[in-house]
Amino acid sequence: MELGVAMSGNLFSQFLQVMPGADRPFIRTSSGRTVTYGDVVAVSGRMANVFVQLGVVPGDRVAVQVEKSPEALLIYLACLRAGAIYLPLNSAYTLSELEYFVGDAEPRLFISAPEKAELLRPMTERLGAAAFETLGTDGETGSLMEKAAKAPSDFIDVAVKQTDLAAILYTSGTTGRSKGAMLSHGNLGSNAVALRDTWRFTSKDVLLHALPIFHTHGLFVASNVVLSSGASMIFLPKLDPDEMFRLMPDATTMMGVPTFYVRLLQDKRLNRDTTRHMRLFISGSAPLLADTHREWAERTGHAILERYGMTETNMNTSNPYDGARIPGSVGLPLPGVSVRITDPETGVALPAGDIGMIEVKGPNVFSGYWRMPEKTKAEFRADGFFITGDLGQIDPRGYVSIVGRGKDLIISGGYNVYPKEVETEIDAIPGVIESAVIGLAHRDFGEGVTAVVVLKKGAALTEADIMALLREKLANYKLPKRILFVEDLPRNTMSKVQKNILRETYQHLYA
Ligand code: MCA
Numbered sequence: 001m002e003l004g005v006a007m008s009g010n011l012f013s014q015f016l017q018v019m020p021g022a023d024r025p026f027i028r029t030s031s032g033r034t035v036t037y038g039d040v041v042a043v044s045g046r047m048a049n050v051f052v053q054l055g056v057v058p059g060d061r062v063a064v065q066v067e068k069s070p071e072a073l074l075i076y077l078a079c080l081r082a083g084a085i086y087l088p089l090n091s092a093y094t095l096s097e098l099e100y101f102v103g104d105a106e107p108r109l110f111i112s113a114p115e116k117a118e119l120l121r122p123m124t125e126r127l128g129a130a131a132f133e134t135l136g137t138d139g140e141t142g143s144l145m146e147k148a149a150k151a152p153s154d155f156i157d158v159a160v161k162q163t164d165l166a167a168i169l170y171t172s173g174t175t176g177r178s179k180g181a182m183l184s185h186g187n188l189g190s191n192a193v194a195l196r197d198t199w200r201f202t203s204k205d206v207l208l209h210a211l212p213i214f215h216t217h218g219l220f221v222a223s224n225v226v227l228s229s230g231a232s233m234i235f236l237p238k239l240d241p242d243e244m245f246r247l248m249p250d251a252t253t254m255m256g257v258p259t260f261y262v263r264l265l266q267d268k269r270l271n272r273d274t275t276r277h278m279r280l281f282i283s284g285s286a287p288l289l290a291d292t293h294r295e296w297a298e299r300t301g302h303a304i305l306e307r308y309g310m311t312e313t314n315m316n317t318s319n320p321y322d323g324a325r326i327p328g329s330v331g332l333p334l335p336g337v338s339v340r341i342t343d344p345e346t347g348v349a350l351p352a353g354d355i356g357m358i359e360v361k362g363p364n365v366f367s368g369y370w371r372m373p374e375k376t377k378a379e380f381r382a383d384g385f386f387i388t389g390d391l392g393q394i395d396p397r398g399y400v401s402i403v404g405r406g407k408d409l410i411i412s413g414g415y416n417v418y419p420k421e422v423e424t425e426i427d428a429i430p431g432v433i434e435s436a437v438i439g440l441a442h443r444d445f446g447e448g449v450t451a452v453v454v455l456k457k458g459a460a461l462t463e464a465d466i467m468a469l470l471r472e473k474l475a476n477y478k479l480p481k482r483i484l485f486v487e488d489l490p491r492n493t494m495s496k497v498q499k500n501i502l503r504e505t506y507q508h509l510y511a
């Protein structure tokens with residue numbers, strides 16, 4: 001191995017070390033297009049050369065808001081190779097949401113879906129992005145692929161340290177604005193190897209991949225594990241049971257949020273025959289109900305393997321491959337990861353079995369929030385443990401269970417929704433006095449975003465009026481499923497809104 005590769009902590013070098021033959025498939029799309037591992041090296045090399053032509057230098061951010069495609073993932077790999085920082089953005093984000101991210105991250109290059117170029121380009125130029133390119137989903141459409149076709153495929157990967165940044169992913173803050181989680185080559189590389197080995201991924205695996213690739217689950221947990229084992233993936237644009245059953249015969253494994261499993265269970269095609277050949281079903285990003293776990297096992301004979309992670313920490317724990325996969329538990333700490341339960345106030349470790357704050361430490365834990373040193377400092381203990389905000393306990397066998405959240409967060413269909421962000425937009429509507437946004441049990445999404453609103457006397461605002469106004473400002477998954485109007489909000493003696501009373505009052509809203 002040349003010195004350059006050995007010295008560099010570049011995550012792409014880790015993938016190269018296990019890369020199968022150039023003709024082996026990396027991604028097959030549901031429309032039948034195949035991208036081989038030879039394409040991975042050649043096309044990511046072309047893209048990296050285009051980035052250099054556009055003035056991208058190591059440490060620059062490359063922001064990407066495109067629809068899911070193999071080439072969208074190759075942009076991520078090209079960033080690794082060029083030493084740039086990949087910044088994937090949810091394709092549902094509106095112009096006003098994007099304005100914040102571009103202003104905060106100051107990307108050198110913005111890559112947009114072709115159909116959004118006209119809307120987004122002026123904003124990115126106004127905010128200082130030096131270059132703007134487009135990418136479609138067929139592997140050819142868009143200015144980026146046009147430039148890549150003319151660029152050389154040979155590219156000398158930039159030698160980086162394990163601690164150099166590979167990506168920034170925004171994870172909304174409980175107090176309003178999103179925070180950019182900085183993830184290093186080492187964070188991602190160590191976690192991919194831990195997961196590959198824990199889940200026994202090999203080059204023979206084919207992962208059925210219907211998740212978005214702008215979040216940790218579909219991007220790092222799925223793709224980095226596949227790339228670290230020389231396996232392949234079948235890409236679906238999104239969850240679609242018809243497509244899942246059509247393509248599952250060619251797969252060996254699947255990853256999904258709980259809504260995936262809830263929906264597939266509603267489909268009579270789910271049974272032992274259609275899943276017999278599958279090796280592993282993995283769930284995460286939100287609580288998998290023990291009932292869902294049990295129903296799936298009864299119907300298919302497979303015990304779903306649940307794991308727990310965060311954008312800031314990658315994966316922390318996993319149920320075992322061999323050994324009990326306990327419904328309602330998120331399993332055991334991954335190799336190299338330390339997990340402890342502490343008193344939320346003091347950080348003092350609690351006796352085994354007590355419920356408290358889950359804290360984690362390990363090579364998986366991020367470097368901090370982009371340009372927010374204070375917020376970063378506030379989320380680490382003096383001894384380096386990261387405070388997850390999740391409440392949990394560890395049983396005598398070492399299994400971790402999440403029993404609640406110490407942060408004001410709703411998880412809907414696996415997406416995080418921070419009430420503050422939605423409340424701010426509702427409260428800005430003329431005629432609204434105030435609002436409280438809560439998550440209520442929802443069979444399909446896990447939790448349903450729900451707004452309780454106090455209107456000014458005589459304000460003639462309806463639920464539809466408010467929804468229409470919010471739709472312009474917020475990504476679709478953040479929109480309340482219901483808006484309820486009340487005379488006033490319950491408050492405690494400190495005049496703090498008591499959301500627990502609201503959750504109690506409306507707990508059966510979606511039953
Ligand atoms: C779509 N809608 C949603 C959601 N998705 N509403 C609430 N929550 C959602 N998650 C909107 C749609 O815009 C539509 O509104 C209406 O709800 C019905 O859409 P539907 O067709 O039912 O939804 P879908 O398009 O099928 O999407 C549901 C989904 C999707 C498949 C569960 O949300 C999904 O793929 N979620 C995965 C998110 C994810 O990757 N999470 C990992 C984050 P309208 O008709 O008005 O448009 S990473 C993480 O959490 C950590 C690190 C970890 O541990 O993994």
Ligand code: AMP
Nearest residue numbers: 171284285286287307308309310311416
């Ligand atoms: P994100 O902020 O998108 O990285 O989501 C991370 C959060 O998702 C964690 O802090 C947990 O609250 C939640 N989460 C992830 N996996 C699980 C799981 N298996 N069970 C319950 N909650 C989970």
